[in-house]
Amino acid sequence: MSIRATKPNAAARPNFDLRGSIFVLFLLAGCGAPGEPQPPAPPIPAAVSDLAARQSGDGVTLTFTPPREAVDGERLAEPPALEIFRGGADAKSFRLVYTIPGALVETYVVQERVQFFDPLTPEDLRALPGGAVAYRVRARASKKKASADSNTATVRLFPVPERIARLEARVTEAAIELSWPAPERTSGGLPLPAVSGFRVYRGELDPASAEAAARDLAQAKWKSLLALLAPAPGNNFRDAQFAFGAAYVYVVRSVVLAEGNSLESPDSVPAVVTPQDTFPPAAPQGLVAIFIPGGAATGLQADLSWSLNLETDLAGYRVYRSDTEESRGRLMTPSLLPAPAFRDMSVEAGHRYWYTVTAVDRAGNESLRSSPAFVDVTPSAP
Numbered sequence: 001m002s003i004r005a006t007k008p009n010a011a012a013r014p015n016f017d018l019r020g021s022i023f024v025l026f027l028l029a030g031c032g033a034p035g036e037p038q039p040p041a042p043p044i045p046a047a048v049s050d051l052a053a054r055q056s057g058d059g060v061t062l063t064f065t066p067p068r069e070a071v072d073g074e075r076l077a078e079p080p081a082l083e084i085f086r087g088g089a090d091a092k093s094f095r096l097v098y099t100i101p102g103a104l105v106e107t108y109v110v111q112e113r114v115q116f117f118d119p120l121t122p123e124d125l126r127a128l129p130g131g132a133v134a135y136r137v138r139a140r141a142s143k144k145k146a147s148a149d150s151n152t153a154t155v156r157l158f159p160v161p162e163r164i165a166r167l168e169a170r171v172t173e174a175a176i177e178l179s180w181p182a183p184e185r186t187s188g189g190l191p192l193p194a195v196s197g198f199r200v201y202r203g204e205l206d207p208a209s210a211e212a213a214a215r216d217l218a219q220a221k222w223k224s225l226l227a228l229l230a231p232a233p234g235n236n237f238r239d240a241q242f243a244f245g246a247a248y249v250y251v252v253r254s255v256v257l258a259e260g261n262s263l264e265s266p267d268s269v270p271a272v273v274t275p276q277d278t279f280p281p282a283a284p285q286g287l288v289a290i291f292i293p294g295g296a297a298t299g300l301q302a303d304l305s306w307s308l309n310l311e312t313d314l315a316g317y318r319v320y321r322s323d324t325e326e327s328r329g330r331l332m333t334p335s336l337l338p339a340p341a342f343r344d345m346s347v348e349a350g351h352r353y354w355y356t357v358t359a360v361d362r363a364g365n366e367s368l369r370s371s372p373a374f375v376d377v378t379p380s381a382p
Contacts, residue, residue, distance in 0.1 A: 042142035057266030164268035
């Protein structure tokens, strides 16, 4: 028996060349072509390391320096979002309570540090074991990668006075006078021991926004933010360091002592004050009028003088002349006189003239008239 060799059927033979080519293309697609640019990995912000917390009324104020660099030391192109976590003693109790978008971070920055207030409700306070609350912060430049946790800042919370619900302001020539009722209960409704005092805070507004701010303080356009103006031992205060034409916001906080530390109540209802100068100067004093006969060259004259007004905003004086003592008569000085003296060169022989003087301030307020003074004009000598 002989064995005959046969040629394999081309249709049944595996196409090794085609499969090999597909495999090579698959590898190239997976690895990327040599030198092809890859998208940069998103930066991971450096962790916050100086988080601090303090009680502010019924909430907590957090302060910390926002990260400006990534963990590799590179400068971040834009502010990262900030995530604020609140919890207790158990590390597993921390929960995300706020996220500040990166575009809004700068609105919370004061002197290069973020200042963020976390208002706590009565339910929040009851849920805190031992009256303590802890915070951590993370920074995030992308959805997938956040910074490491910040240091943990813990603060104990104590009862504080209820918010002062009424703050009255009265403008006088010398001061803005504030008054308010002393609180009698804590913010939780319990009887309040005597407060140790009060603190008055003042901020300045763009006057154009004062009307809107009086309705809703969120509409205020600040020239300077609220800052401590002065302590007040009682429930009233006089602010003598103000300027007419400015716009101010006042708030008052009650102060109590807890374990040797001063704690403040929440801000009072704000008072928006736009003091206007509607207060005239004092009437000039010591008016004297003297008749001067004069001569052929100078003619008849009445010479007036009076004491200098002491107002710091004095703009000048006005002189009035009348034929009767009761009437103010006509204005003799269209322009304000800068000095307390005037010479009337329009008098006529045979007449009696009554003079009065007023003072005018820079706001245009005019004083009452001075006491009158008169002159009898006699003919000049031939």
